[in-house]
Amino acid sequence: MGLRPNPRLGPGAALARGAGGGTWWRRDRMHGGGRSCGALAVEAPEKRAASQDALPSLGQAGIVSRTRARRLRRWPVAILDPKPDRRKGRGMITVYGRATSSNVQAVMWGIGELGRVHERLDYGHAFGGLDSPEFRALTPHRLIPVIRDGDLVVWESCAILRYLAARYGDGGAFWPADPAARAGVDMWAEWGKTAFSASFTGPIFWARVRTPARARDEAALTAALARFETLLDRLDDRLGAGRYVTGDAFTLADIVIGHVLFRWFDIDIPRRARPAVEAYYARLAERPAFRTHVMVSYETLRAEGA
Ligand SMILES: N[C@@H](CCC(=O)N[C@@H](CS)C(=O)NCC(=O)O)C(=O)O
Numbered sequence: 001m002g003l004r005p006n007p008r009l010g011p012g013a014a015l016a017r018g019a020g021g022g023t024w025w026r027r028d029r030m031h032g033g034g035r036s037c038g039a040l041a042v043e044a045p046e047k048r049a050a051s052q053d054a055l056p057s058l059g060q061a062g063i064v065s066r067t068r069a070r071r072l073r074r075w076p077v078a079i080l081d082p083k084p085d086r087r088k089g090r091g092m093i094t095v096y097g098r099a100t101s102s103n104v105q106a107v108m109w110g111i112g113e114l115g116r117v118h119e120r121l122d123y124g125h126a127f128g129g130l131d132s133p134e135f136r137a138l139t140p141h142r143l144i145p146v147i148r149d150g151d152l153v154v155w156e157s158c159a160i161l162r163y164l165a166a167r168y169g170d171g172g173a174f175w176p177a178d179p180a181a182r183a184g185v186d187m188w189a190e191w192g193k194t195a196f197s198a199s200f201t202g203p204i205f206w207a208r209v210r211t212p213a214r215a216r217d218e219a220a221l222t223a224a225l226a227r228f229e230t231l232l233d234r235l236d237d238r239l240g241a242g243r244y245v246t247g248d249a250f251t252l253a254d255i256v257i258g259h260v261l262f263r264w265f266d267i268d269i270p271r272r273a274r275p276a277v278e279a280y281y282a283r284l285a286e287r288p289a290f291r292t293h294v295m296v297s298y299e300t301l302r303a304e305g306a
Contacts, residue, residue, distance in 0.1 A: 097144030112289025
Protein backbone atom coordinates (compact mmCIF):
# COMPACT_ATOMS: atom_id res chain seq x y z
CA MET A 1 0.00 0.00 0.00
CA GLY A 2 1.40 3.33 -0.94
CA LEU A 3 1.07 5.08 2.37
CA ARG A 4 1.76 8.58 1.31
CA PRO A 5 0.33 11.45 3.30
CA ASN A 6 -3.37 11.51 2.57
CA PRO A 7 -3.87 14.42 0.19
CA ARG A 8 -7.34 14.98 1.64
CA LEU A 9 -5.70 16.01 4.86
CA GLY A 10 -3.86 18.77 3.12
CA PRO A 11 -0.72 20.20 4.56
CA GLY A 12 -1.95 19.35 8.03
CA ALA A 13 -3.77 21.11 10.72
CA ALA A 14 -2.03 23.55 12.94
CA LEU A 15 0.14 21.53 15.25
CA ALA A 16 -2.02 20.19 17.97
CA ARG A 17 0.67 20.71 20.55
CA GLY A 18 -0.50 23.05 23.22
CA ALA A 19 -3.82 23.44 21.51
CA GLY A 20 -5.63 20.62 23.21
CA GLY A 21 -5.72 18.40 20.17
CA GLY A 22 -5.87 20.89 17.41
CA THR A 23 -8.69 20.87 14.96
CA TRP A 24 -11.57 18.96 16.45
CA TRP A 25 -15.20 19.55 15.85
CA ARG A 26 -17.24 18.40 18.78
CA ARG A 27 -20.81 18.04 19.75
CA ASP A 28 -21.75 16.95 23.21
CA ARG A 29 -23.46 13.67 23.52
CA MET A 30 -24.95 12.20 26.63
CA HIS A 31 -24.36 8.56 27.26
CA GLY A 32 -23.75 6.20 30.13
CA GLY A 33 -27.18 6.48 31.68
CA GLY A 34 -27.50 10.18 31.18
CA ARG A 35 -24.02 10.95 32.48
CA SER A 36 -22.04 13.04 30.09
CA CYS A 37 -18.81 11.22 29.47
CA GLY A 38 -17.53 13.65 26.94
CA ALA A 39 -18.09 14.37 23.37
CA LEU A 40 -18.58 12.82 20.04
CA ALA A 41 -15.63 14.11 18.10
CA VAL A 42 -15.90 14.11 14.38
CA GLU A 43 -12.52 14.92 13.11
CA ALA A 44 -11.84 17.73 10.75
CA PRO A 45 -8.08 17.97 10.14
CA GLU A 46 -8.55 21.06 8.07
CA LYS A 47 -10.26 24.19 9.18
CA ARG A 48 -13.99 24.12 8.67
CA ALA A 49 -13.81 26.62 5.84
CA ALA A 50 -11.29 24.47 4.03
CA SER A 51 -13.53 21.43 4.45
CA GLN A 52 -16.44 23.32 3.06
CA ASP A 53 -14.42 24.42 0.10
CA ALA A 54 -13.35 20.88 -0.61
CA LEU A 55 -16.60 19.07 -0.17
CA PRO A 56 -18.61 20.18 -3.18
CA SER A 57 -15.89 18.85 -5.43
CA LEU A 58 -16.13 15.51 -3.65
CA GLY A 59 -19.81 15.41 -4.51
CA GLN A 60 -19.16 16.56 -8.05
CA ALA A 61 -16.44 13.98 -8.45
CA GLY A 62 -18.80 11.24 -7.33
CA ILE A 63 -16.59 10.37 -4.36
CA VAL A 64 -19.59 10.90 -2.14
CA SER A 65 -23.17 11.44 -3.20
CA ARG A 66 -24.29 15.04 -3.62
CA THR A 67 -26.68 14.59 -0.70
CA ARG A 68 -23.87 13.32 1.50
CA ALA A 69 -21.60 16.11 0.33
CA ARG A 70 -24.27 18.61 1.34
CA ARG A 71 -24.64 16.94 4.74
CA LEU A 72 -20.90 16.94 5.19
CA ARG A 73 -20.78 20.64 4.47
CA ARG A 74 -22.98 21.15 7.49
CA TRP A 75 -21.19 18.59 9.62
CA PRO A 76 -17.72 17.93 8.33
CA VAL A 77 -16.20 14.49 8.48
CA ALA A 78 -12.79 15.18 7.18
CA ILE A 79 -11.30 11.81 6.51
CA LEU A 80 -13.20 10.66 3.52
CA ASP A 81 -12.38 7.25 2.21
CA PRO A 82 -11.71 7.42 -1.48
CA LYS A 83 -12.91 3.81 -1.75
CA PRO A 84 -15.73 3.45 0.79
CA ASP A 85 -16.23 -0.09 1.98
CA ARG A 86 -19.83 -0.72 1.18
CA ARG A 87 -20.11 -4.11 2.92
CA LYS A 88 -23.04 -4.20 5.26
CA GLY A 89 -22.37 -2.47 8.54
CA ARG A 90 -18.93 -1.23 7.56
CA GLY A 91 -17.87 2.25 6.67
CA MET A 92 -17.72 4.36 9.81
CA ILE A 93 -15.22 3.14 12.38
CA THR A 94 -16.01 4.17 15.94
CA VAL A 95 -13.02 4.65 18.24
CA TYR A 96 -13.65 4.68 21.97
CA GLY A 97 -10.98 6.63 23.78
CA ARG A 98 -9.74 10.11 24.63
CA ALA A 99 -7.36 11.89 22.27
CA THR A 100 -4.69 12.19 25.00
CA SER A 101 -4.25 8.42 25.37
CA SER A 102 -1.05 7.28 23.68
CA ASN A 103 -2.63 3.96 22.69
CA VAL A 104 -5.62 5.76 21.22
CA GLN A 105 -3.19 8.01 19.37
CA ALA A 106 -1.50 5.01 17.76
CA VAL A 107 -4.85 3.68 16.57
CA MET A 108 -6.00 7.07 15.32
CA TRP A 109 -2.73 7.55 13.46
CA GLY A 110 -3.28 4.21 11.75
CA ILE A 111 -6.84 5.15 10.82
CA GLY A 112 -5.56 8.45 9.45
CA GLU A 113 -2.87 6.74 7.37
CA LEU A 114 -5.44 4.32 5.99
CA GLY A 115 -7.83 7.18 5.28
CA ARG A 116 -10.85 5.66 7.01
CA VAL A 117 -14.02 7.49 7.91
CA HIS A 118 -14.30 7.49 11.66
CA GLU A 119 -15.73 9.02 14.76
CA ARG A 120 -13.98 9.11 18.11
CA LEU A 121 -15.79 9.09 21.42
CA ASP A 122 -14.11 10.50 24.51
CA TYR A 123 -13.81 7.75 27.11
CA GLY A 124 -11.27 7.44 29.89
CA HIS A 125 -9.43 9.71 32.34
CA ALA A 126 -11.50 12.86 33.03
CA PHE A 127 -14.22 11.71 30.65
CA GLY A 128 -14.85 8.50 32.58
CA GLY A 129 -17.22 6.00 31.04
CA LEU A 130 -14.96 2.96 31.39
CA ASP A 131 -17.20 1.41 34.05
CA SER A 132 -20.40 2.12 32.20
CA PRO A 133 -22.47 -0.88 31.10
CA GLU A 134 -22.12 -0.02 27.41
CA PHE A 135 -18.34 0.14 27.65
CA ARG A 136 -18.08 -3.03 29.73
CA ALA A 137 -20.09 -4.76 27.01
CA LEU A 138 -17.30 -3.88 24.57
CA THR A 139 -14.29 -4.95 26.63
CA PRO A 140 -13.83 -6.75 29.93
CA HIS A 141 -10.65 -4.78 30.62
CA ARG A 142 -12.15 -1.30 30.95
CA LEU A 143 -9.28 0.18 28.98
CA ILE A 144 -9.08 2.29 25.85
CA PRO A 145 -8.75 2.11 22.89
CA VAL A 146 -11.59 -0.03 21.61
CA ILE A 147 -12.95 0.16 18.09
CA ARG A 148 -16.21 -0.89 16.56
CA ASP A 149 -16.34 -1.59 12.85
CA GLY A 150 -19.80 -2.72 11.89
CA ASP A 151 -20.57 -5.61 14.21
CA LEU A 152 -16.94 -6.21 15.07
CA VAL A 153 -15.38 -4.93 18.29
CA VAL A 154 -11.59 -4.97 18.73
CA TRP A 155 -9.51 -3.87 21.72
CA GLU A 156 -5.73 -3.74 22.32
CA SER A 157 -4.09 -1.05 20.20
CA CYS A 158 -1.76 -3.34 18.26
CA ALA A 159 -4.51 -5.86 17.56
CA ILE A 160 -6.60 -2.94 16.30
CA LEU A 161 -3.79 -1.68 14.06
CA ARG A 162 -3.30 -5.16 12.59
CA TYR A 163 -7.03 -5.59 12.06
CA LEU A 164 -7.21 -2.26 10.26
CA ALA A 165 -4.16 -3.08 8.14
CA ALA A 166 -5.54 -6.51 7.24
CA ARG A 167 -9.01 -5.20 6.50
CA TYR A 168 -8.21 -1.93 4.77
CA GLY A 169 -4.57 -2.18 3.70
CA ASP A 170 -3.51 -3.65 0.40
CA GLY A 171 -1.05 -6.24 1.65
CA GLY A 172 1.84 -3.97 0.68
CA ALA A 173 4.64 -2.54 2.74
CA PHE A 174 2.51 -1.15 5.56
CA TRP A 175 1.66 -4.64 6.81
CA PRO A 176 2.74 -7.09 4.12
CA ALA A 177 0.68 -10.08 3.05
CA ASP A 178 3.87 -12.06 2.54
CA PRO A 179 4.59 -13.87 5.85
CA ALA A 180 8.34 -13.27 5.77
CA ALA A 181 7.98 -9.58 5.00
CA ARG A 182 5.23 -9.28 7.60
CA ALA A 183 7.49 -10.87 10.21
CA GLY A 184 10.04 -8.16 9.47
CA VAL A 185 7.46 -5.50 10.33
CA ASP A 186 6.00 -7.41 13.26
CA MET A 187 9.37 -7.95 14.94
CA TRP A 188 9.83 -4.21 15.20
CA ALA A 189 6.21 -3.60 16.10
CA GLU A 190 6.45 -6.09 18.98
CA TRP A 191 9.67 -4.50 20.13
CA GLY A 192 7.98 -1.13 19.86
CA LYS A 193 5.11 -2.25 22.05
CA THR A 194 6.78 -4.47 24.63
CA ALA A 195 10.17 -2.77 24.98
CA PHE A 196 10.24 0.76 23.56
CA SER A 197 6.78 2.03 24.45
CA ALA A 198 6.64 0.07 27.72
CA SER A 199 9.97 1.56 28.81
CA PHE A 200 8.81 5.09 28.15
CA THR A 201 5.14 5.46 28.97
CA GLY A 202 5.01 4.15 32.54
CA PRO A 203 8.56 4.59 33.82
CA ILE A 204 9.21 8.00 32.21
CA PHE A 205 6.06 9.76 31.04
CA TRP A 206 3.97 8.78 34.05
CA ALA A 207 6.88 9.37 36.40
CA ARG A 208 7.73 12.79 34.98
CA VAL A 209 4.35 14.20 33.91
CA ARG A 210 1.58 12.29 35.63
CA THR A 211 3.13 11.98 39.07
CA PRO A 212 2.93 14.98 41.42
CA ALA A 213 6.35 16.57 41.91
CA ARG A 214 6.29 15.81 45.64
CA ALA A 215 5.81 12.09 44.93
CA ARG A 216 8.44 11.78 42.22
CA ASP A 217 11.02 9.02 42.67
CA GLU A 218 14.07 10.67 41.10
CA ALA A 219 16.25 7.56 41.38
CA ALA A 220 13.68 5.41 39.60
CA LEU A 221 13.25 8.07 36.92
CA THR A 222 17.01 8.30 36.38
CA ALA A 223 17.21 4.51 36.03
CA ALA A 224 14.26 4.49 33.62
CA LEU A 225 15.89 7.20 31.51
CA ALA A 226 19.12 5.19 31.35
CA ARG A 227 17.22 2.10 30.22
CA PHE A 228 15.28 4.03 27.59
CA GLU A 229 18.50 5.62 26.34
CA THR A 230 19.83 2.15 25.50
CA LEU A 231 16.68 1.43 23.49
CA LEU A 232 17.02 4.77 21.70
CA ASP A 233 20.62 3.82 20.86
CA ARG A 234 19.32 0.62 19.28
CA LEU A 235 16.71 2.55 17.33
CA ASP A 236 19.36 5.05 16.24
CA ASP A 237 21.61 2.22 15.04
CA ARG A 238 18.76 0.55 13.27
CA LEU A 239 17.65 3.70 11.50
CA GLY A 240 21.16 4.63 10.40
CA ALA A 241 20.59 6.42 7.14
CA GLY A 242 17.23 4.67 6.64
CA ARG A 243 13.97 6.51 6.42
CA TYR A 244 11.84 4.18 8.50
CA VAL A 245 12.35 1.35 10.94
CA THR A 246 12.13 -1.47 8.42
CA GLY A 247 13.53 0.37 5.41
CA ASP A 248 12.34 2.92 2.91
CA ALA A 249 8.63 2.37 3.42
CA PHE A 250 6.46 3.56 6.29
CA THR A 251 4.95 0.58 8.12
CA LEU A 252 2.79 -0.38 11.06
CA ALA A 253 5.98 -0.72 13.12
CA ASP A 254 6.63 3.00 12.67
CA ILE A 255 3.30 3.74 14.31
CA VAL A 256 3.96 1.45 17.27
CA ILE A 257 7.43 2.90 17.80
CA GLY A 258 6.98 6.43 16.51
CA HIS A 259 3.90 7.48 18.48
CA VAL A 260 6.08 7.60 21.60
CA LEU A 261 8.50 10.11 20.13
CA PHE A 262 6.38 13.25 20.35
CA ARG A 263 6.25 12.95 24.11
CA TRP A 264 9.87 11.88 24.36
CA PHE A 265 11.02 14.98 22.53
CA ASP A 266 8.50 17.24 24.25
CA ILE A 267 8.84 16.49 27.95
CA ASP A 268 11.28 18.32 30.16
CA ILE A 269 14.12 15.83 30.60
CA PRO A 270 17.75 15.62 29.53
CA ARG A 271 18.23 14.02 26.10
CA ARG A 272 21.39 12.95 24.31
CA ALA A 273 21.75 13.90 20.65
CA ARG A 274 20.82 11.09 18.31
CA PRO A 275 20.85 12.31 14.71
CA ALA A 276 19.09 9.30 13.15
CA VAL A 277 16.24 9.27 15.68
CA GLU A 278 15.88 13.05 15.42
CA ALA A 279 15.71 12.87 11.62
CA TYR A 280 13.20 10.02 11.92
CA TYR A 281 11.01 12.04 14.29
CA ALA A 282 11.14 15.02 11.91
CA ARG A 283 10.12 12.68 9.07
CA LEU A 284 7.18 11.34 11.07
CA ALA A 285 6.14 14.88 11.97
CA GLU A 286 5.74 15.61 8.26
CA ARG A 287 2.85 13.14 8.17
CA PRO A 288 -0.52 14.85 8.59
CA ALA A 289 -2.00 11.94 10.55
CA PHE A 290 0.91 12.09 13.02
CA ARG A 291 0.47 15.81 13.52
CA THR A 292 -3.26 15.49 13.98
CA HIS A 293 -3.41 12.46 16.25
CA VAL A 294 -0.07 12.21 18.04
CA MET A 295 1.13 15.79 18.51
CA VAL A 296 -1.62 16.37 21.00
CA SER A 297 -1.26 18.41 24.16
CA TYR A 298 -1.03 16.29 27.31
CA GLU A 299 -1.48 19.20 29.72
CA THR A 300 -4.80 17.83 30.96
CA LEU A 301 -2.87 14.80 32.23
CA ARG A 302 -0.22 16.79 34.10
CA ALA A 303 -0.08 16.21 37.85
CA GLU A 304 0.43 18.95 40.39
CA GLY A 305 3.85 20.55 40.09
CA ALA A 306 5.00 18.03 37.48
N1 LIG B 1 -2.27 -2.78 26.07
C1 LIG B 1 -3.38 -1.87 25.96
C2 LIG B 1 -3.23 -0.79 27.01
C3 LIG B 1 -4.51 -0.01 27.19
C4 LIG B 1 -4.34 1.09 28.23
O1 LIG B 1 -3.56 0.95 29.19
N2 LIG B 1 -5.07 2.18 28.05
C5 LIG B 1 -5.04 3.29 28.95
C6 LIG B 1 -4.88 4.60 28.17
S1 LIG B 1 -3.36 4.63 27.22
C7 LIG B 1 -6.35 3.40 29.71
O2 LIG B 1 -7.37 2.86 29.31
N3 LIG B 1 -6.31 4.15 30.81
C8 LIG B 1 -7.48 4.43 31.58
C9 LIG B 1 -8.03 5.80 31.32
O3 LIG B 1 -7.69 6.43 30.33
O4 LIG B 1 -8.87 6.25 32.12
C10 LIG B 1 -3.43 -1.29 24.53
O5 LIG B 1 -2.35 -1.18 23.91
O6 LIG B 1 -4.51 -0.96 24.02
